[in-house]
Amino acid sequence: MNWGNGPSLSIIVPVHRVQGYVRQCLDSILAPDIPNLEVIAVDDCSPDGCGEILDEFAERDPRVRVRHLDENVGLGPARNIGLDMATGDYVWFFDSDDYATEGAVRAICARLEETRPDVLVFDYARAYWNGRTQRSVINHLFREPPAPDVFTLAERPSVLQLMMTAWNKAIRRDFLVDLGLRFSSGYYEDLNVTYPILMAADRLSLLDRVCYVYRQRRTGAITKTAGAKHFDVFAQYDRVFAFMDEMGPKADPFRPLMFDRAIWHLLVILQREDRVHPSDKERFFARMSETFGRYEPPGHTPPPPEDKPYLAAKYRAIKAGDYRRFQRIRAAEVRRRTARRRLRGAARIGRGGARRLKRLVNRHLYYRAQRLRPIDEQLAVFAAYWFRGYACNPAAIYEKLRETVPHIRPVWAVKPGGLATLPEGAEFVLFGSAGYYRALARAKYFVNNVNFPDEYVKRPGQVHMMTQHGTPLKKMGLDQMEYPVGAKEMDFDALIVRSDRWDFLISSNPLSTEVWERAFPCRYEVLEIGYPRNDRLVAAGGDEDERSRLRAGLGVPAEATAILYAPTHRDYQRTYSPMFDIGRVMDRLGDDHVLLLRAHYYYKIQSMAADAGWPADRVIDVSGHPSVADLALASDVLLTDYSSIMFDYAVLGRPIVIYANDWETYKRTRGVNFELTASPPGVVATTEDELVDAFLSRAPWSDAAAKRLADFRARFCPWDDGRAAERAVRRMFLNEKIENPPQ
Template sequence: MPELSVIVHGPNTQDHLTGLLASLCSPTALAASGTSPSPDIEVIVAAVGDWARETAERHTPDVQVLPLPDGTSDAAARVAGADLATGRWLHFVPAKDGLPPGGPRTVAEHLARLPDTVDVLLLDHVRSTWHSSGLPSPDGPLLVRAGRADLALDDCARLLRLTPLLGTRVLRAAFWRTHRTRLTAAGAPDGTPFDEPYAARAALLLADRVACLPRVAHEERRLRPAALPPVTPEQRYALVEHYEALLGLAGDRPAVHDVLYELMVGDCLRAFARGGMPEPVAREFFRRASLAAVRHRPEGHRNPVGLEGVRRSLLEEGAYTRYRALRAAHRTRRAAGSAARTGGRRLGTLLGDHHYRRALRRPVDPELAVFSAYWNRGVACNPAAIAAALAELAPWIHPVWVVTAHHAALLPPGTDHVVPGTRRYGEVLATAKYLVNNVNFPDTVVKRPDAVHLQTHHGTPLKRMGVDQMPFPAAARGLDFQALLERVDKWDYSLSGNSHTTRMWQRAYPSRHVSLDYGYPRNDVYYTAGADDVRAIRARLGIAPGRRAVLYAPTHRDYEAGWVPHLDLAALADRLGEETVLLVRGHYFYDGGAGTAGSTSPLTSLRRGGRGARIVDVSSYDPVEDLCLAADLLVTDYSSIMFDYANLDRPLVIHADDWDVYRQTRGVYFDLTAEAPGPVARTQEELTGILTTDAWRDASAAKARAVFRRRFCEYDDGRAAERVVRRVFLGQDEESLPPVLPLEERTPAPDPEEASS
């Protein structure tokens, strides 16, 4: 029988479960041999949903996996996990939280020394948020002061003031089995935000004896409130029910009752002060809290002096209107001071946005949609594909594109557009029903309640994105992550091409937006283009029939000032011969030329050297999808173009000469060199060897590509744009949308060889 059962439970929220299981199954968590889990510790994962199950199964046999359906509550998952446990003690760890390296072993060793009279071991913890980690909790000093290893709660009632986290309580298995019902359903409706705090405090109230271990053995990860589902009225009222049930468990124990009463009144007042409750809900919450405060008021209890005492007295009196007036007066005083400090700056901002602010008072136009792509560079990417489908399926909705003055001259004829800073620009942003972008609109854009913001993104993430860039200085340089998340909070929908992307967007952009797992509309063309299209594109690019076209598309590197060539293209072209043409696509961060702004393109000298027929700079050619359709194979490094190109089921080769530097400076979500879509070259010589033999298209390359396509081309089937328009613009429900075709039933566009036959 193991000493300790660690029961990890819940969904893989924002991918936190991945890190938790990695730490649990690391060598420091294993036995001294390093080859098998410690016999004193077992790990059970009550995995809620497919993502949690898949994540947990990667760690078998070190963990036991109990799959549970999506929507299973934390309380139900804890019960299910405990039913499988065989340890003498149970440690419940939410999947979103963490454990320090070696923490379970330290806990197990301490448990083995406890007397049989102890039911609950209390642990210290640290706190983490999206922007900080390892913050000390206030519990440490309280645990140290408690001192003894075996004590009754009545003798140390202040332990109820410990942060109510079940992860900081380790329960004797026999104790759990005896009180399971009272530790789960009673007092906190299953699934409410107060379910875990109720269980954490109920465990102390029900225990005969408790012990303390003032060592950090748990990490509480606090999710952004903006990433959590809206709190329902019933969930708000459950806070009062939570405390009334706990006070019922306290029974005739004056010291315990007094502490719980103080906690209840303080928590209710804080919940009310935070606001966010609609008026009828706020009034009813105040009424219920007032009744509970009077009903459970200890005999001889006296409120503190000062403002806090006034608040508590008004609560006991049920004086809702006077309490609101007191809060309003206090807020007015604070707001006046703040306005005086920032008035000048805000006045300038408001004057600059005069037309936009005035337009915000006009009704939203349900037939107006604003589109933008790549920081206002023109009609491109997912927004362009959505706009095209919109013209076909909902032609009454008028699209307006936001473009810079420089890019306006390059727009397709007849494209209605606005330039940032103009009067009409502010008007359309203020009144459009739909705002579609593959990056973000400016911080000053207001999210109107009846407007719809669709974030389409512009790639599948290999590199770290959003708040995941914070630990990487080269990637995080100049980024304001708080401002970023405020922009993210305006999203209603976030588009995804595969479940990997969905999961990474959840962790990189923690907010409440709805994920549309529909595929990327820009990739529809890879299933709708025909042989005529492929031939026409190659003809425009000057690629003669029968010549092999290699598309080389390197990505941007945060640690380089501009495009630093990682290949000697002249030497490569010479080695590949006359029958191969290199299409070289520089990253769009370099302003359409394969070099930094204002600099000479590294390709210029090659063209002057007479190799123009074999090396073609297509950095300014749009759309990039045409280049993919024209190419026989793609050579890239870490660019997300590889995920799009994989839809064509054509050969891909990875040139990863600086992989170690790239992943250390930018951060990545998976090891591309181990999970590549084809052969991987670490040097130019290796790349040349691949391209001058059949290695680029042999059976091994095809097998790697098939695995890659199954993972990353999950939702792309040629109808992504239609699904987006029907769901977002026409309001159709999920069941009525075109289903995603299985991969084996899709037919990509013909490759150049097929198109020429």
């Protein structure tokens, strides 16, 4: 690349185990109107779906280049590989679970063209899992005092206090290569690059703009993983000070600030509970004391006690190598902070928090007493759809459990209205009863397609399987934070507390795995095994006798085309309202079409057919039917909009029609995970006339529609082979390692 239309930029993105985040990362940096941009994605032998996602982006955008590594090398070496591949005038090292702000790439390129620096430093914000976003706390350093367009570190040494990472800097590639600096292995791989480049640069520049969003993940961040690898930081700072030694007297002005910066960083690592194991803290302190003695500049002045009394005292303890004194200082500091938090908490309660303290009632006392008794290793609690009855994936797993592991005693937790759905002989407890709380307290296993209530307390030794109840076309979990209409004031903190109970989370396909990782960032094992509830569709999909029996039971004539109409819930609607005139459409389709109307379970529409005057023999309300699988088997074609039923129905290989008259509104209000209308499972209609024409022309049965369905099925139903429930049972109840069949 050259300077033709301004400096060219190579963004280097190492990728490993971030399939839930890498799409947002790449979308954020692939600005469409910047031709002098290349993105080098290094697949660091990622074991999830990252490699395939990268290839998707490379196929549709020639600016993306992908390198797949045969073995995992780590973040630092992967960055070096990307640097060797880069051709841009500047390089930007980007972490694949983070993302750029709107317009950031354009703003960075403009600033590079204006200033032509060796290093451009820009600001960032931290995005926390609970939706809170905070700009860097020292962002004032970009403005105070006002900075010239270009300068040296000697002219503005405060730049050393800005975040020491690689991702908040665009670096002139030839400058970096000529310095001979390479990223190291380990947790702190960028320290020996990011500090030296600031010292060596003849031209530094600042961009007072948040360009980068640093995602604070609940799980998976290596620097928040306690272990001995945090000791690697000492070798990195050794390299930084060795570089300064090579610079000679030119580095002397930076030594005091660099020393304070290093000690500050080492204190952060030592004092955080998620970094160094308690058993290693004294050894870490000893290494920090050695570093202090080795690199303290002559005449160094410690922080003044009047500004930071605890920090000044810590400096003295570190210099003396006195760990016991350091512990006392740290304990005093923690006590002071704790006292302040308690005072703030007491003030909040005094302002009206007392109502939140009303908790204990007799049933909770009974539940707490039951939790003191031993866990019943043979007891499993099943539930579905907030205790509405026997349904979905839990029902399929229940049936396979009784067949495969008969010594386990399964019990269904249901509300009174769900008793009629239970199969003959099924043991149950009524929600809210003493038996329910006893089972909740003492069962070993729990299987549900939604979360158990907040009052449930998971005991050590209890095992949970969350099955979910559909492939997530729509946004779920934490992803809903950006869509308040769909979230409806959801308590995301409570949601994550509930999700932290899961030990296993079932995923039906790669899309679901990608979404669950991002939407529910908790420590569970993902079981990408297909959907247990679809085992019946696989087993009975070709059984014509079963199909005839089901149609007769529903009142569907043998020669009629049975359309299963199953629309989804719309968050922007208060009540159910059909998206088209059902009576008029059925009149236009004629007597040889029958509509099986399956409203979403949020709505009660049993009287709608009669009130609307629809012909009872041709519009059959099946909203209360106990089995969606039976309805699918009885039908000839599915008509839906954005319901997850399309992913299940695709297993049958029968035609699917998508009625997407409000797709744009649905996307804006609920959010979606892929563009359905671009990759539909069949025919898409957006008006009532198009819908009628599709059925009258038999377009859903055309070769083109069949091809779209086959592609959709390959993408979203790869594991639905009739054995998903068996795989779930063997993994959870028999603790067996499971392998999916080849696609």
